[in-house]
Amino acid sequence: MKIGIDQIAFATSDKYLDLTELAHARDTDPNKFLIGIGQSEQAVITKTQNIVTLGASAAAQIINDSNRDMIDMILVATESGIDNSKSAAVYIQKLLKLNRYARTLELKQACYAGTAGLMFARDFVASHPEKQVLVIAADVARYGINTPGEVTQGGGAVAMLVKANPQVISFNDDNVYMSDDVMDFWRPIYRSEALVDGHFSANIYQDFFKELWDRYRSTTGHAINDFKAFAFHLPFTKMGLKGLREILPEATEDQQAALLAEFEASRVYNRRVGNLYTGSLYLSLISLLANGSVQAGDRIGLFSYGSGAEGEFYSATVEANFKHGLQTDFNALFAKRTQVSVAEYEEIFADKAPNDGQNVMFDLTNDPNRFVLAGIQDEKHVYKQQ
Numbered sequence: 370m371k372i373g374i375d376q377i378a379f380a381t382s383d384k385y386l387d388l389t390e391l392a393h394a395r396d397t398d399p400n401k402f403l404i405g406i407g408q409s410e411q412a413v414i415t416k417t418q419n420i421v422t423l424g425a426s427a428a429a430q431i432i433n434d435s436n437r438d439m440i441d442m443i444l445v446a447t448e449s450g451i452d453n454s455k456s457a458a459v460y461i462q463k464l465l466k467l468n469r470y471a472r473t474l475e476l477k478q479a480c481y482a483g484t485a486g487l488m489f490a491r492d493f494v495a496s497h498p499e500k501q502v503l504v505i506a507a508d509v510a511r512y513g514i515n516t517p518g519e520v521t522q523g524g525g526a527v528a529m530l531v532k533a534n535p536q537v538i539s540f541n542d543d544n545v546y547m548s549d550d551v552m553d554f555w556r557p558i559y560r561s562e563a564l565v566d567g568h569f570s571a572n573i574y575q576d577f578f579k580e581l582w583d584r585y586r587s588t589t590g591h592a593i594n595d596f597k598a599f600a601f602h603l604p605f606t607k608m609g610l611k612g613l614r615e616i617l618p619e620a621t622e623d624q625q626a627a628l629l630a631e632f633e634a635s636r637v638y639n640r641r642v643g644n645l646y647t648g649s650l651y652l653s654l655i656s657l658l659a660n661g662s663v664q665a666g667d668r669i670g671l672f673s674y675g676s677g678a679e680g681e682f683y684s685a686t687v688e689a690n691f692k693h694g695l696q697t698d699f700n701a702l703f704a705k706r707t708q709v710s711v712a713e714y715e716e717i718f719a720d721k722a723p724n725d726g727q728n729v730m731f732d733l734t735n736d737p738n739r740f741v742l743a744g745i746q747d748e749k750h751v752y753k754q755q
């Protein structure tokens with residue numbers, strides 16, 4: 370039985386920052402950001418948006434009356450959770466009027482947990498073939514104003530429906546994975562901005578990829594020429610290129626050019642959104658499927674990395690109707706966003722939802738988002754659909 374992603378959708382903030390403008394404001398050559406880092410724009414997340422609203426906006430695109438009651442489990446992968454106890458999946462279940470008789474859970478291991486969610490979903494569907502699982506990978510990436518990580522901020526959510534006989538990709542059940550206690554990136558419970566040892570984290574990412582690729586080859590017998598394309602976790606898009614370059618020498622010259630062309634396709638959307646931690650690999654997968662030349666039957670490789678650290682490499686086969694399962698209209702999404710200046714971005718960055726217990730209701734007059742955090746009352750988040 371084939372099991373995999375049947376539908377996939379993406380949501381991000383209605384605002385973005387142009388990184389050439391950020392480069393000028395930070396007295397940096399714009400090419401460092403555009404080429405050296407590989408990012409052009411960055412999602413700017415306002416205080417009415419968080420993993421719950423972004424996750425609901427992504428999932429709303431794949432929920433309809435025919436599948437609403439078939440979803441048996443809702444898994445939200447995130448490292449920017451809004452409650453230390455209650456799962457974001459419960460809020461999203463309510464906002465989208467999902468099945469009451471469903472399991473709801475939040476998963477955490479830095480940027481890796483979306484992949485864990487997909488694999489838990491796969492195993493669940495394998496033993497319950499008629500059931501479907503909604504997996505949401507949602508995050509807001511924050512490092513701080515004028516930090517080295519600032520150019521790699523961003524945010525958004527990818528929602529994926531996992532079921533038997535999927536239309537987008539089927540998993541090949543050939544996963545290799547590893548974990549190790551590494552302090553490359555972390556966020557203590559009292560902080561809203563991540564701490565990171567930037568260059569070290571990039572080195573660990575590359576080391577994990579290389580080690581897992583070697584392990585994959587030796588355990589499965591597959592080689593690079595079995596692959597049409599690779600999709601990488603993209604904390605910034607140059608990072609995936611560094612990963613791909615680790616294994617390119619194993620390919621012929623023609624295949625190297627083809628893999629690099631597919632890689633360009635896989636970073637089109639990430640370039641304009643920035644890091645969305647758990648969702649970044651899966652935004653890159655959408656970008657590859659929408660903009661690349663992959664076809665039904667092609668094998669693609671997916672590398673998931675979460676600092677701390679955990680990595681997983683697996684392959685999937687592209688299904689015949691894959692374009693029908695891509696639910697987001699990216700032209701419309703990007704056209705609807707409003708550009709903010711560096712000064713406006715800095716103001717929005719500082720204007721966080723309070724975390725000290727005070728009661729507050731936000732002014733939603735000009736807020737175009739369908740799902741919003743409307744305020745906080747009695748230490749409870751108040752979410753609305755507008």
Ligand code: CAA
Nearest residue numbers: 398400401404405406480517518521567568570571574604
């Ligand atoms: N034109 C073109 N390229 C230029 C340039 C110019 N004018 N100036 C510099 N560059 C290039 C540099 O040569 C360098 O390229 P290489 O990496 O290929 O050598 C690149 O731009 C970046 O330059 P620096 O290394 O000097 O940049 P930096 O020290 O300011 O920091 C960073 C870069 C470490 C990635 C930093 O942005 C950071 O800490 N980011 C957050 C951490 C991160 O994303 N880590 C990734 C792995 S961890 C992970 O994957 C989990 C996760 O999501 C966080």
